[in-house]
Every structure is written in structure tokens, then in C-alpha cells.
Amino acid sequence: MSQLSLPWVAKDPAVYQTYRRTAIRNLLAGGIVHVVLALGIFGFFDLGSTAKVTNLKIAISIIGFLAPLAVGLALIAGGLGVLFYKQIGNTLKYGYTAASVFFGGVIGVCLLVWLHSLVFTLSKDMLASPQNGAEVVSLAIFDASLTAREIADYLSANLPRLSNPIVAYVLWPLQFELLRDLLAVGGIVGFVSVIPVFGIWWERKIAGRMQSRLGPMRVGGWHGWAQSPADGVKLLFKEDMIPPDADQALFKLAPYLTFVPPICAMIALPFAGAWVFRDLDVALLFILAMLGIEVVGVILAGWASNNKWSVYGAMREACQMVSYEIPMGMSLLIPVMTAGTLQLTAIADQQGGGFHTWFIFKNIWCFIAFFSYYIASLASCKRAPFDLPESESELVAGFHTEYSGFRWSLFFFGEYVAMFVVSGIAVILFLGGWKSPFPPGFALKTNGTWYVDFVVHVLNGVLFKEGPILFVLKSAFLYYVQLWIRWTLPRIRIDQVLYACVQVLLPLTMVILLGNTLWILGIEHMKIEWLGTIDSLIHKVLVLIGAVLVIGMIWIGYNGYSNRRKLVGSLVIDHLPGS
Amino acid sequence: MLEALAFYIFAAVTLVSAIGVVASRNIVRSAVCLLGTLGGVACLYFLLNANLLAAIQLIVYAGGTLILIVFGVMLTSKSPWVVFDPTRGQVVGAVIVSILLATGLCMLLVGNEWPAGTAMTASPHVKDVGTMLLTDYLVPFEAASVLLLVVMIGAAYLARPEK
Amino acid sequence: MLTIGLNHYLVLSAIVFSLGILCMVTKRNALGILIGVELVLNAANVNLVAFSRYQTGAADGHMFAVFVILLAAAEAAIGIAIFMNFYNTLQTIDVDRGDELRN
Numbered sequence: 001m002s003q004l005s006l007p008w009v010a011k012d013p014a015v016y017q018t019y020r021r022t023a024i025r026n027l028l029a030g031g032i033v034h035v036v037l038a039l040g041i042f043g044f045f046d047l048g049s050t051a052k053v054t055n056l057k058i059a060i061s062i063i064g065f066l067a068p069l070a071v072g073l074a075l076i077a078g079g080l081g082v083l084f085y086k087q088i089g090n091t092l093k094y095g096y097t098a099a100s101v102f103f104g105g106v107i108g109v110c111l112l113v114w115l116h117s118l119v120f121t122l123s124k125d126m127l128a129s130p131q132n133g134a135e136v137v138s139l140a141i142f143d144a145s146l147t148a149r150e151i152a153d154y155l156s157a158n159l160p161r162l163s164n165p166i167v168a169y170v171l172w173p174l175q176f177e178l179l180r181d182l183l184a185v186g187g188i189v190g191f192v193s194v195i196p197v198f199g200i201w202w203e204r205k206i207a208g209r210m211q212s213r214l215g216p217m218r219v220g221g222w223h224g225w226a227q228s229p230a231d232g233v234k235l236l237f238k239e240d241m242i243p244p245d246a247d248q249a250l251f252k253l254a255p256y257l258t259f260v261p262p263i264c265a266m267i268a269l270p271f272a273g274a275w276v277f278r279d280l281d282v283a284l285l286f287i288l289a290m291l292g293i294e295v296v297g298v299i300l301a302g303w304a305s306n307n308k309w310s311v312y313g314a315m316r317e318a319c320q321m322v323s324y325e326i327p328m329g330m331s332l333l334i335p336v337m338t339a340g341t342l343q344l345t346a347i348a349d350q351q352g353g354g355f356h357t358w359f360i361f362k363n364i365w366c367f368i369a370f371f372s373y374y375i376a377s378l379a380s381c382k383r384a385p386f387d388l389p390e391s392e393s394e395l396v397a398g399f400h401t402e403y404s405g406f407r408w409s410l411f412f413f414g415e416y417v418a419m420f421v422v423s424g425i426a427v428i429l430f431l432g433g434w435k436s437p438f439p440p441g442f443a444l445k446t447n448g449t450w451y452v453d454f455v456v457h458v459l460n461g462v463l464f465k466e467g468p469i470l471f472v473l474k475s476a477f478l479y480y481v482q483l484w485i486r487w488t489l490p491r492i493r494i495d496q497v498l499y500a501c502v503q504v505l506l507p508l509t510m511v512i513l514l515g516n517t518l519w520i521l522g523i524e525h526m527k528i529e530w531l532g533t534i535d536s537l538i539h540k541v542l543v544l545i546g547a548v549l550v551i552g553m554i555w556i557g558y559n560g561y562s563n564r565r566k567l568v569g570s571l572v573i574d575h576l577p578g579s
Numbered sequence: 580m581l582e583a584l585a586f587y588i589f590a591a592v593t594l595v596s597a598i599g600v601v602a603s604r605n606i607v608r609s610a611v612c613l614l615g616t617l618g619g620v621a622c623l624y625f626l627l628n629a630n631l632l633a634a635i636q637l638i639v640y641a642g643g644t645l646i647l648i649v650f651g652v653m654l655t656s657k658s659p660w661v662v663f664d665p666t667r668g669q670v671v672g673a674v675i676v677s678i679l680l681a682t683g684l685c686m687l688l689v690g691n692e693w694p695a696g697t698a699m700t701a702s703p704h705v706k707d708v709g710t711m712l713l714t715d716y717l718v719p720f721e722a723a724s725v726l727l728l729v730v731m732i733g734a735a736y737l738a739r740p741e742k
Numbered sequence: 743m744l745t746i747g748l749n750h751y752l753v754l755s756a757i758v759f760s761l762g763i764l765c766m767v768t769k770r771n772a773l774g775i776l777i778g779v780e781l782v783l784n785a786a787n788v789n790l791v792a793f794s795r796y797q798t799g800a801a802d803g804h805m806f807a808v809f810v811i812l813l814a815a816a817e818a819a820i821g822i823a824i825f826m827n828f829y830n831t832l833q834t835i836d837v838d839r840g841d842e843l844r845n
Contacts, residue, residue, distance in 0.1 A: 250611065281705055285634035292642025296614060299649050303607055311653060318650045322643065342705050586746045590754050597761045597781055606771050613777050616758070620784050623751070627795040632804050632811075636787075639811050644780065644818045651773050651822040655835040663770040663836045673767040681760035688752040696797030703801040716805050723812050730816040737823035 188266050196416035197228040203483050210487045238405035243306060246402065250304035255403070255410035257297030262417035265290040269424050270345050271468035272434040283344040284336065287425060288329060291380060291418060295321040298382075298389065301411070302399035313398030316494055317389035320379055323501045324386075328376035330509040334369040334516045335359045335429040344425075348433030355437035360430040361542040363535055365516035370430045372509050374478075377422035379497065381415065384486035388494050423478035427471060431478075434471040436464055585626060593619030604664065606656070610649050617641050628702040751792035759785035772825045772837050776818060783814045 201216065205223065208215025216224030242251055268283040270276035280286055295317060302314020338359060339347040351358050360370045379386035390398030400411050427433060436442075442464055444456045492500070522531045596615025603609045617640045624633035665673075712720050762781030769775055787807040794803025829835050 247605070247607070250607065253611065280630065281702070282630050282634040285631070285638055289634055289637035289642055292638055292646075293614075295646055296611075296641070296649070299646065299653075300607070300611065303649070303653060315650065315653055318646055318653075322646055322650075325642065340706075583746050586750060590750075593754065594757060594761075597758050600777060600781060601761050601765045601768065606769075606773055606777075609765075609769075609774060609777055613780060616781065616784060620788060623754075623788060624791055627751070627791045629791050629795070629804050629807075632791060632807055635808060635811055639815050640780070640784075644815050647818050647822055648773055648776060651776075651825060655773070655825060655829040663838075665768050665770055670768055673764055677760040677764040677767070680763060681757050684756035684759065685753050688756060689749050693748060693797065697799035699795045699799045703804065708801050708804060711801055711805060712808075719805075719809055723809060727812070727816060730820055734819045734823040737820070738826055 189263070192263050192266060192413075192417050195420050196413045197232060199416040199419070199479065200231075200412065201225065201228040202480075203486075206480070206483050207487045210484075232409065235405055235409045240405045240407060241402075243402050245306045247304040247306065250300050251402075252407070254297050254301035254304055255407040255414075257300060258294055258414040259297070259410040261290040261293040261297075262414050262421055265421045266417075268344070269421060270348070270428070270433070271471050276345060279343065279345055281341075281343050284332065284342045284347075284425070284429075287421065288325075288332070291421065292321070292325060294414060294418060297414070298399050298411075301403065302389075305399070305402035307402050309395045309397075309401050310399050313389040313391075313395050313401070317382065317399060320382070320386065320388060320494075320497055320501075323498060324376045324379040324505075327372055327501060327505040327509045328380055330506075330513055331369040331373035331376060332425070332429060333513060334365055335362075337516055337520060338362055338366060344428050344433075348428050348435060351432040352435045352440060354435075354439035354442075355432075355546070356539075356543045358430065358432040358437075361539060361546055363516070363519060364538050364542070365512040365519060366430065367542055368508070368512050369516075370426065372505055372512070373426060373430075374481075376501075376505060377426065378482065378485065379501070381419050381422055381482070383419065383482050385489040385492050386497055387486075387491060388497055391491055393491075419479055419482055420475060423475040423482070424471070426478055427474040431474055433474075434468060436470055438464055586623075589619050589622040589626065593623065606652050607649060610645060610652065613648075614641060614645055617645065628699050630702045631705050631708055748792055748796040751788055751796075755785040755788040755792070758788070770836050770838055772828065772835050773822075775837065776821050776825075779817065780814060783810055786810060 201224070204227070205215040207213075216227035242248060265287045268276070268280045268286045270279065270283075298317045299314045302310040302312075302317070305311075335347065336342060339350050341347060347359075355361075359366050361367065378384075382389050388398075389395075390400065392398075395401070400408055403411065444464060519531070519535070522528045523535055593616050596612045596619065599612030600609045600616060603612060617636060621633040621636045621641075624630075624636060759782055762778045762783075762785060765778030765781055766775050767778075769778060787810050790803040790806045790810070792803075794801060825835060828840060832839055
């Protein structure tokens with residue numbers, strides 16, 4: 001196994017100092033940007049929440065907590081990064097141990113966040129319960145409205161299995177909204193940091209398999225799992241280069257303008273019923289706005305680089321984004337019209353009746369809208385075949401030609417998070433969100449033994465009922481389709497991109513928008529009977545098509561897996577899973 | 580107290596970036612500062628119980644108009660460093676006039692006694708705003724749609740390639 | 743100072759309005775003038791929404807603000823199309839050079 005060439009072991013002290021300075025500066029910048037921007041903006045957008053919580057208090061208290069917390073977290077992150085970098089050469093030799101520790105850590109954090117969310121739902125439930133006499137939930141920051149005794153009473157009345165004074169004391173601090181917010185911000189920022197790292201590794205593996213290669217195999221041991229973290233550490237240590245003729249201030253600002261808005265979109269993106277940072281009543285519009293602002297950063301990056309390839313990339317991005325936002329928004333209007341609300345949690349709640357109640361199968365217009373949205377979202381994330389802004393065969397690297405190191409990696413963070421966000425919107429609006437494909441009554445029963453119960457709860461949470469894991473799985477599937485398309489289709493020309501938008505997609509979405517309007521008018525308001533009959537017939541056909549598609553996809557996957565030896569090159573065979 | 584702090588922070592963001600818009604000699608930097616002003620005003624809308632309007636502000640202004648302006652800059656400038664400055668006398672005159680305007684407006688507004696009105700308690704629901712748009716404000720709504728059509732045709736006509 | 747009322751918003755919007763006027767007067771780049779107009783319209787919108795929040799208690803001000811945002815977008819689109827023609831004719835975007843009709 002080849003060793004990484006580690007700049008850390010540079011013998012020359014001057015070189016060593018340069019590396020260290022770059023790394024520490026980048027880590028500080030990264031940590032501060034992560035924490036300050038995320039926390040600050042998260043705090044501010046508290047103001048628009050629909051929950052009747054004393055929002056302002058929280059916003060302000062978060063601002064107060066910002067400065068020391070940011071510096072502290074940045075220092076901790078810096079220390080950990082240096083430690084990781086020092087250790088990486090050694091630990092990576094024993095790949096399995098490192099991998100298990102890493103994945104164990106990730107899964108542990110996810111479980112912690114999950115547990116916390118469950119507990120928060122419980123505490124909200126308690127505060128809204130009639131014993132407390134108020135429908136208005138006012139969670140306080142500094143004064144507790146519930147005592148531990150009340151919590152214990154509630155537990156013994158409602159959840160006898162958990163009625164334990166220790167549990168009550170553990171639950172007590174969770175009524176503080178501030179604590180919930182800090183944990184939630186930690187969870188979101190952590191999730192946002194993990195998505196690109198594993199998304200990029202996954203993409204490289206998939207690209208490899210699609211081209212009869214292996215993809216990254218060496219770093220970390222098991223299928224090169226540590227390739228992306230190692231790349232990340234490398235990027236932190238690289239020198240940041242700014243062209244002398246570039247507009248320095250804008251050049252430095254642009255990566256952050258690309259990176260922060262997708263994180264802000266996470267404010268309003270629900271992972272499950274209670275798993276949402278702020279349940280805005282204009283959630284969908286807010287997320288679309290944030291995805292739109294991301295473009296400003298890309299355009300500025302291209303402009304500030306003062307390089308003709310960058311400017312070409314930026315101009316392509318500008319005209320592509322501005323034109324594809326229209327069909328994207330109009331396709332999203334169709335499920336919104338069907339649901340009658342812009343609040344994403346409310347939209348997902350209407351699709352809880354199982355596979356056949358998902359909006360994609362609602363009627364023919366929604367079915368078409370799903371595909372037109374998906375195509376437009378590919379263009380808005382600059383994914384192939386619409387990756388004209390960074391097309392490497394024409395424009396070197398498009399808008400990020402002049403970027404290197406840490407700033408360059410921020411663009412990719414932004415892009416991969418945006419890919420997850422658009423997949424998430426598609427899942428919530430069309431594919432039932434965090435609801436399971438099975439009908440509501442379908443769930444495994446517990447039998448009282450604790451380990452059986454645990455397995456049953458996990459299975460119910462993942463597959464049979466509802467929960468964030470289902471949402472992440474569905475989004476990951478759409479994300480996989482994005483990768484699949486990228487490595488299958490060739491890139492199209494810029495005039496074809498605009499033609500496809502203005503002359504194909506836009507008229508199509510207009511027609512389905514009109515169709516859906518008349519459909520709703522006819523069925524729900526004028527109660528035309530024959531239209532209702534046709535509608536239910538179409539609905540059944542669509543459900544059938546959906547089922548056939550799912551079964552076909554599973555069959556293709558199984559077929560590919562069982563014939564994997566024929567599908568890849570001969571060098572690869574020894575490394576295939578299961579060989 | 581807390582609302583005041585939030586207001587002052589957002590107001591400071593708005594004002595500082597508005598000053599940046601005016602003071603910057605580079606037009607792209609002005610546009611970036613305009614992004615700060617638009618964001619600050621959107622936050623003020625959140626404070627003023629106008630959630631829908633804040634989202635519209637972000638989506639139309641920041642995501643559409645601003646990009647259009649930067650796009651226009653890219654198409655019409657020969658180099659990022661070409662600036663056309665007004666003469667010193669013009670600047671001094673303009674600053675004096677605008678300071679007078681600001682003080683005059685502020686004195687007028689602060690000195691005025693507004694009649695007691697009813698304060699809004701909660702953000703109006705999106706559904707209510709939509710209903711208003713299609714009942715009380717139907718004529719302006721339709722006029723606006725006609726206007727947009729005219730603008731679309733006009734912009735396409737004006738920007739057509741030379742024969 | 744600590745209770746925010748209508749006047750706070752009015753003063754803020756008056757200052758932003760004046761800055762917008764200043765921007766329109768001092769910039770010679772046509773797009774700078776457009777940016778100044780956007781500042782002025784934003785100031786007016788803050789006023790409308792603030793009155794809606796503190797005086798009428800209904801969403802009327804929001805309606806006006808929505809139409810103002812819409813008109814601003816339309817104005818920017820037309821404006822930039824005109825400036826493109828201006829640039830194609832005069833090879834510059836400096837508005838003081840567009841004085842051919844003066845004599």
C-alpha cells in the first residue's frame with residue numbers, strides 16, 4: 001500500500017512552518033465560517049418561524065453566544081485537524097479499525113441527534129398538553145417552565161416504561177429552546193459537512209464502476225473509504241493562490257457566497273415531522289430563494305478571477321440558472337396547488353397513506369411535473385448534462401479555474417449540499433417525504449423483550465413507518481440518479497441547454513400547470529363525475545407504472561450484481577465485493 | 580429589548596451595505612453591497628411579520644434582479660477596473676442635497692403624530708395573502724400580468740441581435 | 743430607543759431612500775443608476791410594510807410591496823435591454839456620453 005506523501009514530515013523547518021500556517025489559517029477560516037455564518041443566519045431566521053416560541057430571545061441569545069463559541073470551536077477543529085493529519089499516515093495502514101471507528105462515530109452522532117429529536121418531540125408534547133393549560137407553547141431560555149417532578153408525573157402517566165427519576169432529570173434541560181437549537185445546529189452543520197465528503201467518494205466509486213474501473217481503492221483500506229477525508233486534509237494544507245489581477249475582496253468573498261446559502265436552505269428543509277430546524281410557513285419559497293442566491297457566488301467567482309474562461313463559465317451559469325428557475329418553480333407549483341400549502345411538513349403529511357398516496361401518482365400532471373422538476377434541478381445544480389459553467393473540455397474548469405485549495409473545496413461543498421437539497425425537495429413534494437411506502441397500519445409489533453423491541457423500533461423507523469432515515473434514503477436514491485445521469489449522458493451545448501429550457505421545458509410546464517388548475521377546478525370545486533372517474537383510473541394506472549418501475553429497477557440492480565464479473569474489467573475482479 | 584437589538588443589527592446591515600453601494604467605485608462591488616441591503620431588508624420583513632414578502636424579496640430581488648444586473652455589467656464592461664467618476668463638485672453637491680433630504684424627511688416623519696392604528700399580531704398566512712390578491716387586488720394583479728407580458732416582449736425586442 | 747415602533751422603520755427607510763437618490767445622482771455607469779433605483783424602491787417597501795405592521799394591521803401594505811417588487815424586476819429587465827442597446831451604439835455604458843440629441 002502506497003504511503004501518502006506527507007508535507008508534515010518535511011525536513012526543512014521553513015517549509016514546515018509554511019504548511020502549518022496555511023493549515024491553521026484555513027482551519028480557522030473554515031471553522032469560523034461554518035459556525036458564525038451558520039449559527040448567525042440560523043438564529044436570524046428564527047424570526048419567521050410559525051412555532052409560537054419566543055423567537056427573538058433565541059436569535060439574540062445565539063448572537064451573544066456566537067463569538068466565544070466560534071473561536072473555541074475553530075480552535076478545537078484546528079487541533080483535531082492537525083491531530084488527524086499527523087495520525088493519518090499511520091492509522092490508514094490499519095484500515096478496518098480506522099473505518100470502524102469513523103463509521104461508528106458517524107452512526108453514533110446520528111443516533112444521538114435522533115434520540116434528542118425524539119425527546120424534543122416529547123417535551124413539546126408535554127408543554128402543549130392540557131395539564132399545562134395552554135396551547136401556546138412558550139419555551140423559555142433561562143427559566144424552566146417545567147420542573148423535573150412534572151416531567152416524572154407525565155412520564156408515569158403516559159410512558160410507564162420510562163418513568164424513572166433519572167430519565168426525568170435527563171429530560172429536564174431539553175425544554176430549553178436554546179439547547180435544542182444548539183444541538184440542532186450542530187446536527188445540521190455536521191450533516192452538511194458529511195454529505196460532500198461521502199458524496200464525492202460515492203460519486204468516484206460509481207463513476208469507476210460505470211467505466212469498468214475500480215475508483216479509489218487504496219486510502220483507508222476498505223474500498224478507499226478515506227479518500228475524501230484525506231483529500232480534504234490535503235486541500236486544507238494547500239497554498240491559496242490569488243491571481244494578481246483578480247479583484248481580491250470579491251475573489252475571497254465568492255466561495256462563501258456559494259457555500260452558505262445551501263446551508264441556509266437546510267434551515268427550512270424538514271427531515272421528518274419534528275426534525276426541522278424552523279418550520280417556516282413559506283419553507284418552499286425560502287429554499288428556492290436560497291438556491292437562487294447560490295448563483296451570485298458563482299457569478300462573482302467567475303468575474304473576480306479576471307480570466308476569460310472564468311467569465312464565460314459565470315455567464316453561462318447566470319443565463320442557465322435564471323432561465324431554469326422558471327420551469328423549476330412552475331413544476332413545484334403543481335404539488336403545491338394540489339396540497340394547498342407552501343409548508344413542507346404539511347405537504348408531506350398529506351402523503352402519509354402509503355405508496356399510492358404520493359403526489360407523483362396523484363394525477364398525470366404531477367407525474368409529468370416530477371420529471372420536469374428533476375431535469376430543471378439538474379440544471380440548477382450545474383450537474384451533467386447541464387454542467388456547462390464548469391465544462392472541463394471547453395473552459396478548463398469554468399468559474400473556478402483560478403481557485404485552489406480551501407476556497408476551491410468550498411465550491412464543492414456548496415454544490416453537493418445543493419444536490420442533496422434539491423433531491424430532498426423532490427422527495428418531500430412528490431415521493432412522500434419521510435413517510436413509508438407501506439400503508440399506515442403496517443408496522444411490526446413489539447413483544448416486550450427489550451432487544452426484540454429495539455430491532456422492531458429500528459425497522460419501523462427505517463422501513464415501515466416514518467422517520468428521517470427514510471427521507472435520507474429516498475434523497476440518496478435521487479442523488480444516485482443524478483450521478484447515474486452524469487456518468488451516462490454526454491454534455492450538451494449551451495445553445496441546446498437554453499433551447500431545452502425556453503422551447504421545451506417552459507411550454508411543457510405551462511401546459512401541465514394549466515391542466516392541473518383545470519383538473520382541480522373540475523374535480524374538487526365543480527365535482528364533475530366523469531372527470532373524477534377518469535382521474536381515479538389514471539391514478540391507478542400511474543400507481544401500476546410506479547410499481548413496475550420500482551420492480552424493474554430492483555431487477556436491473558440484482559441482475560447487474562449477479563453478473564458483476566462480466567460487467568467490469570478483468571483487473572477489477574479480485575476486488576469485487578464478495579469475491 | 581431583544582426585538583430592538585435585532586432591529587438595530589438588521590438596520591446596521593442594511594445601512595452599511597447601502598453606504599457601500601454608494602461609495603464603491605467598482606460597479607460589481609456595488610452590486611454585491613446591494614445584496615447585503617436586500618438581505619437586510621428581507622430580515623426586516625421577517626421582523627415585521629411579513630414572511631411571504633421576505634421570501635419573495637429574496638427570490639425575486641436577490642435571485643433574479645441582482646443576477647440580471649451583474650450579467651449586464653459583464654456584457655457592458657471592458658475591464659473590471661474601468662471607472663467613470665463624477666467630478667468632485669458634483670459629488671459634494673449631491674452629498675449635501677441628499678443629507679438635506681434625509682434630515683428633512685426624518686424631521687418630517689418623526690415630528691408627525693400618526694393616528695393610533697391597530698398593530699398586526701401575527702404574520703398573515705400565505706393563503707390569506709393569496710385570497711386578497713385574487714379578490715381585493717384582482718385588477719392590479721391582472722394589470723401586472725399584462726405588464727409583465729409587455730416587458731417580456733419589449734426586452735426580447737430590444738435585445739434582439741442586429742440584422 | 744428600546745421599544746421599536748413605526749418611527750424607527752421610517753427613519754431607516756428615509757436614510758436608505760436618500761442614499762438611493764445619491765447613488766442615482768453620482769453614478770455615471772447606467773447600471774449604477776439602476777442599482778440606485780433598487781435602493782429607493784426597497785426603502786419605499788420598508789415603509790409600506792411597516793405601516794401595514796403598525797397602523798393598519800392587515801396585509802394591504804404587503805400587497806403594495808409585492809407589486810413594487812414585481813415592477814422593480816420588470817424595470818430592471820427593460821433597463822438592461824436598453825443599456826445593452828446603448829452600449830452597442832456608443833461602445834460605453836457612461837450615461838454622460840449619450841448626449842447626441844443635445845444640439
